[in-house]
Amino acid sequence: MSHRIIRILEKKLSRKTWDNWFTTLEIKEITGDKVIFQVGNLFVKDWLQSRYGKVIHRAIHEALGKDLDFEIVYESPSKEVFESDEYKGPLVKKKPLILSELNPEYTFENFVVGTENRALFEISQEICRKPGKFNPFFIFGGVGLGKTHLLQAIAHRVLELFPEKKVLYITSEQFMNDMIDAIKSGSIRDFRYQYRKKADVLLIDDVQFLIGKEGTQRELFHTFNELHDAGKQIVICSDRTPDELNGFPDRLVSRFQMGMVMEILPPSLETRYEIAKRLARRESINLADDVAMELAHRIDGNLRRLRGAIIKLIVQSSMYKEKIDLSFTRQIISSFQTDITGVKPLTDVDRLLKAIEKVLGVSREEIKGTSRTKNVVKARQLFIYMLKQEYGKSVQEIAEIVGKKHSTVIHSVKQISKSILKDNKYIKGLVAKINNTVSTDFAAS
Numbered sequence: 412m413s414h415r416i417i418r419i420l421e422k423k424l425s426r427k428t429w430d431n432w433f434t435t436l437e438i439k440e441i442t443g444d445k446v447i448f449q450v451g452n453l454f455v456k457d458w459l460q461s462r463y464g465k466v467i468h469r470a471i472h473e474a475l476g477k478d479l480d481f482e483i484v485y486e487s488p489s490k491e492v493f494e495s496d497e498y499k500g501p502l503v504k505k506k507p508l509i510l511s512e513l514n515p516e517y518t519f520e521n522f523v524v525g526t527e528n529r530a531l532f533e534i535s536q537e538i539c540r541k542p543g544k545f546n547p548f549f550i551f552g553g554v555g556l557g558k559t560h561l562l563q564a565i566a567h568r569v570l571e572l573f574p575e576k577k578v579l580y581i582t583s584e585q586f587m588n589d590m591i592d593a594i595k596s597g598s599i600r601d602f603r604y605q606y607r608k609k610a611d612v613l614l615i616d617d618v619q620f621l622i623g624k625e626g627t628q629r630e631l632f633h634t635f636n637e638l639h640d641a642g643k644q645i646v647i648c649s650d651r652t653p654d655e656l657n658g659f660p661d662r663l664v665s666r667f668q669m670g671m672v673m674e675i676l677p678p679s680l681e682t683r684y685e686i687a688k689r690l691a692r693r694e695s696i697n698l699a700d701d702v703a704m705e706l707a708h709r710i711d712g713n714l715r716r717l718r719g720a721i722i723k724l725i726v727q728s729s730m731y732k733e734k735i736d737l738s739f740t741r742q743i744i745s746s747f748q749t750d751i752t753g754v755k756p757l758t759d760v761d762r763l764l765k766a767i768e769k770v771l772g773v774s775r776e777e778i779k780g781t782s783r784t785k786n787v788v789k790a791r792q793l794f795i796y797m798l799k800q801e802y803g804k805s806v807q808e809i810a811e812i813v814g815k816k817h818s819t820v821i822h823s824v825k826q827i828s829k830s831i832l833k834d835n836k837y838i839k840g841l842v843a844k845i846n847n848t849v850s851t852d853f854a855a856s
């Protein structure tokens with residue numbers, strides 16, 4: 412039986428609003444001065460907070476007879492597993508060896524498999540059951556086809572099956588930055604120990620980034636050999652085949668080829684249809700069949716665009732109180748496609764700057780300027796960190812965008828990463844808020 416607050420809320424809201432936004436809402440705790448709700452989706456959390464605060468307050472008042480504050484927290488099911496007692500050992504989140512957090516949504520369960528990628532999917536799962544069997548496992552394919560998703564799904568599954576194993580997921584750029592830092596600080600021995608001796612499974616994303624980075628290629632070659640000789644599983648992702656990695660030394664290319672090399676293929680129409688449905692379900696929405704088919708027809712290839720279209724659809728339908736039907740979908744897709752191909756769309760960087768200005772009150776001029784006041788420095792560091800981690804920009808690109816030196820960029824990324832690893836709630840909250848502002852504003856535009 413749900414709590415009285417939830418039942419009152421359900422009565423106050425239209426069926427559609429309830430179904431769209433509130434079905435995952437639960438009471439987590441009621442303390443002396445506030446009610447803590449939990450939802451299973453980060454985007455919904457922000458949406459409820461920003462749009463439905465008043466009605467939630469009223470429901471609390473009616474149910475409890477007093478005006479309590481409320482807070483909504485996001486809890487993913489996988490996070491609960493990670494934080495449970497049985498999961499103490501080799502946790503992605505707790506092990507210092509893990510340099511990047513895994514996205515809890517990037518699991519095999521959330522990966523839709525069509526016939527085109529069935530074999531790839533099966534092999535990926537087999538590797539989790541028997542790490543070292545196909546070694547290395549090299550996955551290549553175009554932008555936004557799900558390589559990172561699959562790589563992280565492997566990491567999640569290995570950790571589920573072998574909690575004692577140390578799983579290291581990293582982008583090749585992080586590997587390089589880590590190596591440079593280690594050289595500078597005289598700790599290259601520690602760096603090598605970390606990568607060559609400690610990891611049981613090493614997953615390297617976007618290896619093509621190392622084209623032209625000969626020093627890092629050499630380091631990777633030795634890391635590869637040690638891990639491979641010890642029978643440790645290595646999984647590598649790239650946007651091209653091993654022999655298209657221009658300038659990579661032959662000995663490294665042939666190492667990449669000695670296990671299993673597989674291509675991730677663009678999803679067929681049927682698969683895109685299924686993915687559209689699944690992506691919407693990840694946002695707690697059920698898409699009608701004709702709507703999903705329209706999306707599948709009109710948006711091909713890059714699945715990040717498909718996801719963007721779905722988020723936009725959900726947000727705009729709620730804003731304009733429109734049903735997500737075929738005609739509404741066509742309208743939204745057209746505007747979405749103008750965004751992509753339009754004359755002067757807002758760039759990612761603009762959106763991020765706008766969101767930071769909204770959340771922290773620091774202007775783009777200040778971020779790109781030289782002020783050292785505390786708030787401006789924080790905003791600048793967050794901007795740099797997010798360009799790096801969330802938008803995949805390289806250090807070089809970021810240095811050009813902010814007009815700062817490489818060392819400043821690297822330092823900023825480190826400062827924020829450190830706070831996040833230490834579970835600094837304030838910084839984590841700011842990152843989430845900025846991210847949500849970006850998606851809400853984009854979806855509402």
Ligand SMILES: Nc1ncnc2c1ncn2[C@@H]1O[C@H](COP(=O)(O)OP(=O)(O)OP(=O)(O)O)[C@@H](O)[C@H]1O
Binds near residue numbers: 517521553555650686
């Ligand atoms: N088969 C799939 N089923 C469900 N969701 C998918 C699938 N493939 C990709 N996605 C989703 O599409 C988005 C883009 O995928 P991802 O980031 O893994 O692509 P990528 O190939 O690594 O891109 P890039 O080349 O830019 O690195 C993610 O939100 C991911 O969850």
